[in-house]
Amino acid sequence: MRSYLALLGAGFQRxxxxxxxxxxxxxxxxxxxxxxxxVFFALYRERDQVxxxxxxxxxxxxxxxxxxxxxxxxxxxxxxxEAIRSGEFLVELLRPGDPYLxxxxxDLGRTLSILVTRTLPTLAxxxxxxxxxLPSTLGRLALLAFSLVLAALVSFQFRFLFGSxxxxxxxxxxxxxxxxxxxWLASGFVIPVDYFPEGLRALVDWSPLIPLLxxxxxVATGRAAGLAVAGQVAWVALLWLAGRLVLAAAGRRxxxxxx
Amino acid sequence: MxxxxxxxxxxxxxxxxxxxxxxxYLAMRTLAAALIVVFEVAGVVLLVDRFGTIGGWRPAExxxxxxxxxxxxxxxxxxxxxxxxxxxxxxxxxxxxxxxxTRPVSPLGWVLxxxxxxxFVGRLLAGAGTVVWAADRAGVAWTPGRAGLAxxxxxxxxxxxxxxxxxxxxxxxxxxxxxxxxxxxxYGGQYLASYPMQIYGPPLRFxxxxxxxxxxxxxxxxxxxxxxxxxxxxxxxxxxxAAPAAGAFLAAGGLAWxxxxxxxxxxxx
Amino acid sequence: MIEVEGLRKVFRTRRGPVEAVAGIDFxxxxxxxxxxxxxxxxxxxxxxxxxxxxLLPSAGRVEVCGLVPYRERKRLARRMGVVFGQRTQLWWDxxxxxxxxxxxxxxxxxxxxxxxxxxxxxxxxxxxxLLPVPVRSLSLGQRMRAELAAAVLPAPQVLFLDEPTIGLDxxxxxxxxxxxxxxxxxxxTTVILxxxxxxxxxxxxxxxxxxxxxxxxxxxTVEALRTAYGTTRVLVVDLAxxxxxxxxxxxPVRAEGRRRWFQFARDEVSAAELIARLLATNEVADLTLEExxxxxxxxxxxxxxx
Numbered sequence: 001m002r003s004y005l006a007l008l009g010a011g012f013q014r015x016x017x018x019x020x021x022x023x024x025x026x027x028x029x030x031x032x033x034x035x036x037x038x039v040f041f042a043l044y045r046e047r048d049q050v051x052x053x054x055x056x057x058x059x060x061x062x063x064x065x066x067x068x069x070x071x072x073x074x075x076x077x078x079x080x081x082e083a084i085r086s087g088e089f090l091v092e093l094l095r096p097g098d099p100y101l102x103x104x105x106x107d108l109g110r111t112l113s114i115l116v117t118r119t120l121p122t123l124a125x126x127x128x129x130x131x132x133x134l135p136s137t138l139g140r141l142a143l144l145a146f147s148l149v150l151a152a153l154v155s156f157q158f159r160f161l162f163g164s165x166x167x168x169x170x171x172x173x174x175x176x177x178x179x180x181x182x183x184w185l186a187s188g189f190v191i192p193v194d195y196f197p198e199g200l201r202a203l204v205d206w207s208p209l210i211p212l213l214x215x216x217x218x219v220a221t222g223r224a225a226g227l228a229v230a231g232q233v234a235w236v237a238l239l240w241l242a243g244r245l246v247l248a249a250a251g252r253r254x255x256x257x258x259x
Numbered sequence: 260m261x262x263x264x265x266x267x268x269x270x271x272x273x274x275x276x277x278x279x280x281x282x283x284y285l286a287m288r289t290l291a292a293a294l295i296v297v298f299e300v301a302g303v304v305l306l307v308d309r310f311g312t313i314g315g316w317r318p319a320e321x322x323x324x325x326x327x328x329x330x331x332x333x334x335x336x337x338x339x340x341x342x343x344x345x346x347x348x349x350x351x352x353x354x355x356x357x358x359x360x361t362r363p364v365s366p367l368g369w370v371l372x373x374x375x376x377x378x379f380v381g382r383l384l385a386g387a388g389t390v391v392w393a394a395d396r397a398g399v400a401w402t403p404g405r406a407g408l409a410x411x412x413x414x415x416x417x418x419x420x421x422x423x424x425x426x427x428x429x430x431x432x433x434x435x436x437x438x439x440x441x442x443x444x445x446y447g448g449q450y451l452a453s454y455p456m457q458i459y460g461p462p463l464r465f466x467x468x469x470x471x472x473x474x475x476x477x478x479x480x481x482x483x484x485x486x487x488x489x490x491x492x493x494x495x496x497x498x499x500x501a502a503p504a505a506g507a508f509l510a511a512g513g514l515a516w517x518x519x520x521x522x523x524x525x526x527x528x
Numbered sequence: 529m530i531e532v533e534g535l536r537k538v539f540r541t542r543r544g545p546v547e548a549v550a551g552i553d554f555x556x557x558x559x560x561x562x563x564x565x566x567x568x569x570x571x572x573x574x575x576x577x578x579x580x581x582x583l584l585p586s587a588g589r590v591e592v593c594g595l596v597p598y599r600e601r602k603r604l605a606r607r608m609g610v611v612f613g614q615r616t617q618l619w620w621d622x623x624x625x626x627x628x629x630x631x632x633x634x635x636x637x638x639x640x641x642x643x644x645x646x647x648x649x650x651x652x653x654x655x656x657x658l659l660p661v662p663v664r665s666l667s668l669g670q671r672m673r674a675e676l677a678a679a680v681l682p683a684p685q686v687l688f689l690d691e692p693t694i695g696l697d698x699x700x701x702x703x704x705x706x707x708x709x710x711x712x713x714x715x716x717t718t719v720i721l722x723x724x725x726x727x728x729x730x731x732x733x734x735x736x737x738x739x740x741x742x743x744x745x746x747x748x749t750v751e752a753l754r755t756a757y758g759t760t761r762v763l764v765v766d767l768a769x770x771x772x773x774x775x776x777x778x779x780p781v782r783a784e785g786r787r788r789w790f791q792f793a794r795d796e797v798s799a800a801e802l803i804a805r806l807l808a809t810n811e812v813a814d815l816t817l818e819e820x821x822x823x824x825x826x827x828x829x830x831x832x833x834x
Contacts, residue, residue: 024439031447034463035454042458043310050309174287181294190302195309269633277621358617360582362634363605524598525584527539527577 003097004105011109015117021075022117029066029122036062037130051194056133057221061192063126064217067119068148071111072155072187072212078173080159081166093251100247104156111152119148133221140222143229147219150232154211157239160246167250188214208235266364270372278377285377292381296329300389303453314458319396320485325453326393327409327477330386331416332449335424337379341370342424344438347431356523366520367425387413399484408480411501415476416452418505420445422512423471429512429519444471452477457490468493472504529686529718530556530579535588537574537742548574550742551588558685559716561708563733563750565723571742572722576688579720580608593685606635609679613691617675618663624674625659628681635682642681649677653707669700676707686718687711693725705731726819753825762818763790763802768811778802786813 016022037059044055053061080103083089092099127134135141165172184190187209193201194214204210211232218228278285300322307318340346350356350370359366390409399405427441452473456464468474475497482488482495489495537549549571556562566572577583578590581597581604590597593607610617618627632642650656653673658666666674672692679687689708693701709732711717721728729736730750738746738753746753763778767786774780777797778790792802799817806812 020436021439024442027440028443028447031443032450035447035451035459038459038463039313039454042314042454043307047310171284174284177291178287178294180291181298184295185298185302190299191306195306197305266633266636269630273619273622273626273630276626277619280621355615357577357582358610358612358615360601361580361605361608361610361617363602364634365602524582527537527574527583 004101007102007105008109008112011106012113013109015110015113025070025118026122029069029118033063033066033122033126036065051192052223053192053194053221056131057223058192059126059130060132060134060221061188061217063123063130063132064220065189065213066126067122068151068213068216069189070114070118071148071152072189074107074111074114074155074159076110077159078163080163081172084163084166085170090254093254100160100243103160104153107156107159108149108152111155112149115148115152135220135222140219140225143225144216144219147216147225147229147232150229150236151212151216153236154208154232154239157236157243158208158212160243161239164243164246164250167246167253183209187212188217192217208239211235267368267372270364270369271375274373274375275377278375288378289381292333292378293385296382296385296389300325314455316455317397319393320481320487321454323390323393323397323399323485324455324477324481326386326389326391327412327481328386328416328449328453328473330383330390330413331476332420332445333379333382333384333386334413334417335420336445337376337383338371339421339424340376340379341374342421342428344427344431344436344441347428348435351432351435351523360524367516370428394484397485399486405484408483408498411498412477412480412484415480415501415505416449416473418509419471419473419476420448422505422509423448425509425512426515429515429517432519432523448473456493464492472501472508475501475504529558529560529593530554530720531589531591532575532579533589535575535578535590536586537571537578537583538586548742549578549585552739552742552744554737554744554747556718556720558718559712561712561719561721561732561734563721563723563729563736564739565729565736566739570739572739573690574742575739576690576720576722580610580688581605606682607685609682609684609687611675611679611687611689611692613672613689613694616663616671618671618678620664621662623660623662624655624666627663627674627678628659631678631681637682645681645683646677649680652710653677653703669696669703672696672700672704673707676704680711680717683715684717686720689719689721689723691723691725692721693723693728701725701727708732754819759795760791760793761799763792763799763806764788764816764818765790765806765810765812766814768813773810775802775806777805 040055040058040062044050044058048054080089083092092102095102123132123134126132135144162176163172165175186193186204186207192214193204193210196204210228215228215232219225303325304318304322307313307316307321312318313321347370350359356366359369362369394401394409423441423444427438430438448467448471451459451463451467456468456474456478459467464474468478474493479489479493479495479498480501482493483498487495489497532552532554535549535552536547539546539548552571552575564572564576574583578585579592579597581592581601584598592604595604595607597604618624619630628642628646631637632639637645650659653676655674655677658670658674663671663674676692692708693704696704705728708719708721712719712732719732721733723729733750736746736748736750736753737744762781763775765773765788767773767788770786773788775790778792780788781791782789790802792799803815806815
């Protein structure tokens with residue numbers, strides 16, 4: 001148990017050392033956030049509510065998105081895949097303990113670092129300047145924090161699943177590339193899923209992409225917060241299962257093919 | 260003594276041949292790049308449609324802006340991607356840039372012709388396709404003048420993006436580190452210019468019309484294409500300034516590049 | 529062909545200014561084959577960079593082929609060839625043939641000339657079967673031959689070589705040396721060879737320049753260097769049986785099992801005499817003579833020993 005916590009700490013430290021990337025990242029977040037904010041102000045100029053969201057909800061979405069961007073689309077996504085192709089990953093599988101948990105611990109350490117150094121400051125500053133719908137009670141704030149961590153977990157699980165394609169093919173990026181546009185739109189990173197037409201929205205609401213962004217947004221704005229968190233927990237469990245199955249299959253493959 | 264363009268074309272052709280070894284992968288990357296444009300635009304359509312208009316502009320008109328911006332960005336990155344700060348930083352750190360300087364060609368030409376990322380052809384074509392689709396939906400009747408304005412927008416936007424990359428590359432010779440802040444201008448600028456400028460407050464408007472003139476490059480010519488007037492302060496005739504502004508910006512970028520090279524030669528790697 | 533006067537280069541680093549080249553003077557005439565040696569960090573590559581126009585000198589004058597390198601970089605690039613031992617100037621993913629074509633385009637070599645020269649180079653360097661092969665698939669020895677061909681294809685007046693034989697096997701080294709020697713003799717190409725390999729120098733260079741700590745500490749022929757500074761040689765003896773051995777006129781410097789190293793001064797006793805003495809009184813399985821090491825000589829020159 002202690003070793004996993006140590007990995008968590010190591011991941012946290014590693015990510016916080018990237019000061020320059022942090023500064024650049026915050027600048028990017030701020031810029032896009034400002035532009036998106038202007039867009040929603042313009043959209044809501046003549047309306048109060050659309051699809052059940054008012055302008056404060058929309059702005060909350062914008063700044064949760066900017067805050068969570070680097071957590072969900074972590075730049076280190078292909079590290080594991082590269083380690084698999086180079087053979088380094090074999091060492092990881094042979095070590096005692098649970099490789100999945102180890103990867104998770106390290107990754108979570110990194111995403112926690114981003115949550116602390118990017119997500120929180122971004123949300124805090126935005127909340128000071130704009131009128132957002134952020135939780136006002138301690139309990140609901142804790143729920144939001146929990147939701148953010150769950151989003152980070154789901155994001156890791158996706159990274160793991162996509163990266164594990166490397167066990168089977170050197171073209172692991174191609175699959176992701178073709179699917180990415182759909183992921184991008186369906187996860188709510190282009191526009192809030194709530195604005196999708198009814199049928200499409202109903203479909204997308206059941207996808208494992210919701211826990212990444214829309215769920216924390218819903219927890220923040222207090223719209224179906226409980227359902228959102230429940231959905232996140234359910235997907236964490238399902239993706240965990242998928243991850244373990246994949247890892248087992250990969251392990252068998254390595255034994256047969258020798259890495 | 261300037262080299263005939265032929266030399267650079269040969270170099271670029273060699274770069275394309277080198278990547279053509281894996282045609283399926285290339286096709287996938289290009290397709291994926293086009294799909295990103297399609298899905299992003301789809302999202303915008305869904306969004307603006309829900310509200311009816313934004314800043315008085317209908318969804319199809321906003322999509323026209325998106326198409327122009329994506330096309331311009333794709334065109335610039337098709338060649339300018341080699342100038343990305345991370346790549347230049349690598350050239351410097353590995354000492355490969357020394358070899359570039361031993362060749363009887365301009366270092367800029369060599370770097371630009373060293374790699375052609377066809378992925379951006381996908382972006383360019385998808386952007387152009389979006390422009391055609393959006394114009395149709397918006398009821399634009401194409402005339403030579405309007406087509407010219409659309410082309411002007413794409414070329415000017417491309418010039419500005421390219422100039423930003425050029426300047427950043429120049430700075431990288433001095434700092435040797437990649438600069439992610441450049442992405443703010445290249446990708447953020449494209450995003451900002453994809454919405455009608457009147458929704459932005461005066462500071463943003465000033466910044467992106469007069470300093471990094473994306474607004475002049477895309478929004479104003481689009482006014483002409485759509486037959487719109489434009490808000491006070493951004494009349495349609497400003498389109499005449501688009502080319503000079505982009506040109507001036509490019510010149511500035513070129514100066515930064517030159518200064519970067521001078522620094523490199525002066526101090527070594 | 530090359531004129532260097534009072535050449536200096538000072539780098540500004542975090543630890544303060546570092547003088548990489550501290551005032552160097554030399555002249556290289558057309559057709560000379562010059563070896564350029566010195567310990568790592570001595571300033572060799574800095575000098576070469578200043579000669580090829582990649583680096584701006586801090587002070588002093590440099591002229592190559594009648595041009596000031598940093599001012600007329602492109603014009604000079606047309607007249608000069610460069611080969612880096614560790615890095616490639618060829619197009620990695622394309623067949624070798626295409627690299628030669630591209631060199632032809634770059635240096636504006638008329639097609640007929642290019643084909644003629646290429647045919648000759650192909651013969652001399654045995655490149656024929658390698659032409660359709662992508663450069664990344666070539667062995668180091670093959671690639672080195674290809675690099676030389678590509679560098680020489682535009683018929684440069686000056687050729688700068690940086691460790692061209694590093695990592696090559698004996699056969700490949702011989703091929704490279706033969707080619708360079710031939711090139712210098714028949715085409716009169718001026719060659720500056722930067723190297724640590726003593727054999728390269730002794731076999732190819734009419735003249736040797738040694739640089740250390742940014743200063744030229746030797747500029748003359750290899751033989752003169754040896755006679756002037758290489759006063760000691762080492763006789764390595766493999767005895768038939770493990771027994772103590774003393775040799776008059778030589779100093780034992782090392783012993784490992786049956787192998788003994790003896791150092792002697794060439795002006796006190798000849799190798800032949802020493803060997804005769806040795807064979808007269810001992811059973812010897814094998815023996816070799818070691819010539820003084822350039823690194824040793826450099827160190828000793830720098831320390832002021834003669």
